[in-house]
Amino acid sequence: MCADTPDYKDTLNLPQTDFPMRAGLPAREPGWLEHWEKIGVYDRLREKSDRPSFVLHDGPPYANGHLHIGHALNKTIKDMIVRSHQMMGFDARYVPGWDCHGLPIEWKIEEEYRAKGKDKDDVPVIDFRQECRRFAEGWVDIQREEFKRLGITGNWADPYLTMDFHAERVIAEEFMKFLMNGTLYQGSKPVMWSPVEQTALAEAEVEYHDKDSFTVWVKFRVTDFALPDIVLAGEEDTPEAREAVIKAEADAARDFMGAHVVIWTTTPWTIPSNKAVVFGKDISYGLYEVTGRPEECWAQVGDRFILADKLAADVMAKARLDGTMYRRVRDVTPAQLEGMTLHHPFAGAAGANAEWDDARDFRAAAFVTDEEGTGFVHCAPSHGMEEYELYRDLGMLEQVITYNVMDDGSFRADLPFFGGTKILSDKGKEGNANAAVIDKLIETGGLLARGRIKHSYPHSWRSKAPVIYRNTPQWFAAIDRPIDDGQGEYGSTIRERALTSIDTLVKFTPQSGRNRLHSMIEARPDWVLSRQRAWGVPLTCFTRKGALPTDPDYLLRNEAVNARIAQAFEAEGADCWYAEGAKERFLANDANPEDYTQVFDVLDVWFDSGSTHAFVLRDRPDGTEDGIADVYMEGTDQHRGWFHSSLLQACGTLGRAPYRNVVTHGFTLDEKGNKMSKSLGNTIVPEKVVKEYGADILRLWVAQTDYTADQRIGPEILKGVADSYRRLRNTMRFLLGNLAGFSEAERVDPADMPELERWVLHRMAELDTRVRDGYRAYDFQGVFRAVFDFATVDLSSFYFDVRKDALYCDADDSLRRRSARTVLDLLFHRLTTWLAPVLVFTMEDVWLDRFPGEDSSVHLQDMPETPADWRDEALAQKWQGIRRARRVVTAALEIQRQDKVIGASLEAAPVVHVEDAGLLAALKTVAFDDLCITSDLTLTADPAPAEAFRLPDAPGIGVVFELADGEKCQRCWKILPDVGTHSHPGVCARCDEALD
Incomplete structure (x- = not known):
């Protein structure tokens, strides 16, 4: 610049904003939380009238520890759903809730007792329950603050808790509907049982881990053989033919007598409870004879074993017999198998007191295969569901059910040889029962081979100890029993209603969730409702003394009794069930207390959370008119958890599913795709991310990921998210800087704008549709990607870059500059509201920078309606x-x-x-x-x-x-031939006019 050329910098319209380049989110976000609480944003949104209702019903997390990354993902997705629908014109209500009853909390209190040398059984049950309640209350308060720190909106002042008195009342009432409509029954069948926690577990309370188990091949002796009926057709039915068949079967009888049917099992402890052996009708079987043996072998030369042909070589190898040491003697037909009588390997053993002397039942069963094992399955119907169902359908349960295993996983004291031995130790490790059974099999000659196997096995998700299948008296909801309740539009049974709801009433995101839930409901057994615990809502029912569970009057069904229970629970909570004189109080004059037994089992906690539609959606003023939620949103594990139990519970009492949409997210893994584990040191704790980056970065990670599948997170991924955030923040800063002083007087009608501005309006109109469609479909990744690309590619890299010159250098009243500023204003209102559901803190920062004020908040705004005539495809x-x-x-x-x-x-x-x-x-x-x-x-x-x-x-x-x-214009820096020829030195014609 020449010495006599003025400095034109002050004549430019350079951006003016205090909006910082560096966000400083960790330090500044708490201030916005205080601002929202001060102005009551959530309550003020409820004051907006004449808006359609939209309710996301919160699946309750457990109140027993700090939040993990799965909690952060889950609640952030929910928050985006709620906020986006609110800003699209709905009255989007969100009542957070907590699951407060059940084993995890009870287990924590028991751990505290054990550390102090106390015994839970020595503490009055109401005192114990009060300690559980206080424990849950403390964690509710902690988790509430941790959720709020993530920017989650909702009715935090009045959440729902399953341990609130009204909730406990409604849970009991919902249970009593099952009592009254006939779906409740007491039965004795195998359920997953935790010997460590001494309670039944639901499938949702079980996780699968590898377990190293004993595996044994056990011999059941053939002690008798009945000749099959001779059936010869037509001309073949001659005396000679009959004689030949009789001779052949007599030869078979000689071959079979003293032979052994071999079974294989990974649970040797179930052998004492064996009542039967089953085979497959379509499997090819053979009789095999040992012709030689090595020294280390339990088989003897001359032993004969009946095995599935496909598996015979493998079984013999396990018994240490190679192909030169045995031969196949003959075929064994299904008819021949049916004629055999088998005895238990402990039959006749000295000291057995005839415990196992009865012949074992031996028949065909559809579930037997020749894929592994021996082609035969040993049946202990007290410890296996398939076997139980087989003998239930045959009407033979009384003959085959045993009660050999106690609550703690030990054998009953009077069981010969094994009384008092344990399947698992108190710590959940291998007990001495398996070894004792194997030793006795060796002693009685009942063992052919043994080994070890590593396989996937059910464990309690709380104690991490293995579980067992154990036959115990439990309370069940019959899901195939017709219900006459006037709510049969979708079916007469719980299963029918559930499957019809899935098929006709519910939309799933992703669609694979539909298939997963449908298959689970289609195949599931009756619902085990009872738990042998203390902390929960009790099964509020009474049984008649001396009656059998199958008797019509076994359960007391009395509306007046039910009403008294409900009223007491509302006023005092479920603790009153355990108070002295409770039975007399509730039965009053409607039934003689001497005639009835009070049930003290507690309900499965999944029944608690499955009932939330009743005491949250139905009963609360911020619920829904029909008790149905617009959305349930949880992790994919909840297809067997909350989605599942809510569906069953509502179909039993409401007649249909309690939700219209089911949205599912996957699990969160580390950067390498590994499951997070404290032992591996690869866990990502939300609190640490918030302290380092701010909650908005964590929320942005959620928005950028495909939550419907498993997601990854780690330091490098978060750095990438932070980079995307900075680019977006710069876009918003440009808007703020160039909108300083904008007034309505500057606004230009779209029809008068240059083409470039009208093109931006077209893109806004396109994007408005994409954003709304995406938010309605819960596609946050798609929404953010579309907005981010628009902001960084269409705007920052193109439109802003081009229009800087006009914004900075054009005259204040030029059409081009006023048009650009009008477009920037329109962009501001759309970008802030489009992104507010995701970046709740940052968009508030942007909004308050332009519209400061004690009552101001972007979260009180709706997404602006975008005129359809902005679209211009040509x-x-x-x-x-x-x-x-x-x-x-x-x-x-x-x-x-x-x-x-x-x-x-x-x-x-x-x-x-x-x-x-x-x-x-x-x-x-x-x-x-x-x-x-x-x-x-x-x-x-x-x-x-x-x-x-x-x-x-x-x-x-x-x-x-x-x-x-030409020369360089000293104001706009363009190089033009006319620079220096105007009244203002060193400038071009455009700048000269602007200076005038």
Whole structure:
């Protein structure tokens, strides 16, 4: 600049904003939380009238520890659903809740007792329950603050708790509906049982881990063989033919007598409870004889074993017999198997007191295969569901059910040989029962082979100890028993209603969730409702003394009794069930207390959470009119958990599913795709992420990931998220800086705007549809990607870059500058509201920077309606070609800049050769030099010379670089021939006019 040339910097409209480049989220986010609480944002949103209802019903987390990354993912997705629907015009209500009863909390209190040398059984049950309640209350308060720190909106002042008195009342009432409608029954069947915790467990309380187990091949002796009925057809039925068949079967009888049917099991402890052996009708069986043996072998020469042909070689190998040491004697038909009588390997053993002397039942069963084992299955119906169902359907349960295993996993004291031995130790480790059974099998000659196997095995998710299948008296909800309750629109049984709901009433995101839940409901057994614990809602029912569970009057069904229980629970909570004189109080004059036994089992906690639709959606003023939620949203494990139990419970009492949409997220893994584990040191704790980056970065990670599948998170991933955040923040800062002082007087009607601005309006209209459709479909990744690409590519890299010159250098009242500022204002209102459900703190920061005030908040706003006439497909098509041509020019100039031929694009005046006449004509209708940020530019239809720059994906466009001619304008920096010829020294004509 010449000495006598003025400094024009102060004449430019440079951005003005205090909005910081560095977000400082960890330090600043708590201030916005205080602002929202002070102005009561959630309550003020409820005051907006005449809005359609939208309710996401919260699946209750467990109140027993600090939040993990799964909690953060889950609650953030829920928050995005609620906030986005609120800003799209709904009254979107969200009542957070907590699951407070059950084993995890009870287990914590028991651990505290054990550490103090106390015994739970020595503490009055009400005192113990009060300690559980206090423990849950403490964690509810801690988790509430941790959730709020993540920016989660909701009715935090009045959440729902399953241990609230009203909740306990409703849970009991919902249970008593099962009592009254006939779906409740007491039965004795195998359930998953935790010997460590001494309670039944639901499938949802079980997780599968590898376990190293004993495996044994056990011999059941054939002690008798009944000749099968002779059936000969037509001409074959002659005396000679009959005699031949009889002789053949007599030969078979000699071959079979003393032979052994061999079974295989990974649970030797179930052998004392064996009542039967079953085979497959379609399996090929053979009789095999031992002809030789090594020294270390339990088989003897001459022993004969009946095995599935497909598995015989493997079984013999396990018994240490190679192919030279046995031979196949003959086929064994299903009819022949049916004629055999088997005895238990302990039959006749000295000291057995005839415990196992009865013949074992031996029949075909559909579940037997020859895929592994021996082709035979040993049946202990007290410890296996398939066997139980087989003998239930045969009407033979009384003959085959045993009660050999006690609550603690030990054998009953009077069981010969094994009384008092334990399947598992108190710590959940291998007990001495398996070894004792194997030793006795060796002693009695009942063992053919043994080994070890590592396999997936059910464990309690709380104690981490293995569980067993154990036959115990439990309370069940019959899911195939017809219900006459006037709510049969979707079926007469719980299963029918559930499957019909899945098929016709519920939308699943992702769709695979439908198949998963449908298959589970289709195949599931009756629901085990009872738990042998102390902390929970009791099964509020009474049984008649002396009656059998199958008797019609076994259960007391009395509406007056039920009403008294409900009223007491409402006033005093479920503890009153355990108070002295409770039975007399509740039965009063409606039934003689001497005739009834009070049930003290507690309900499965999944029944508690499955009932939340009743005491949250139905009963609360911020619930729903029909008791149905718009959305249930949880992790994929809840197909067997909360989605499942809520569906069963509601179908039993409401007649249909309690939700219209089921949204599912996957699990969170580390950066390498491994499951997070404290022992591996790869856990990501939300609190640490918030302290280092801020909650918005964690929320942005959620928005950027495909939550419907398993997601990954770690330090490097979070750094990438933070980079995306910075780019987006810079876009918002540009808006704020260039909107300083904007007033309605500047606003330009869209019809009067330049084409570039109208193109931006078109893109906004397109994006508004994409954003709303995405939020409605719970597609946050799609929404954020669309908005982010628009903000960083269409705006920051193109529109903002092009319009900087007009915004900074044009006269204040120029149409181009006022149009640009109008568009920036329209962008501001849309970007802030589109992104507010995701970046709750940052968009509040942006909003308050422009619209400060004690009552101001972006979260009180709706997404602005975008006029349909902003859409202009023809204009969009035209500008697609313009931008393609611009890309070739800017790429050509970038090479010159890298080669240090120029320092900035304004030093260039390229010649652009365009073969397409239509595109050339379009380029001539716009200020293409301004779009390319050059001082001058020539458009020509002449063929591009060989040295012209080209891009492979933009054929027909060539760019020849030329330097701009003239002097540099000291105000806008363009190089133009007219600089210095105007009244203001050192400027171009446009700047001279602006200065005037």
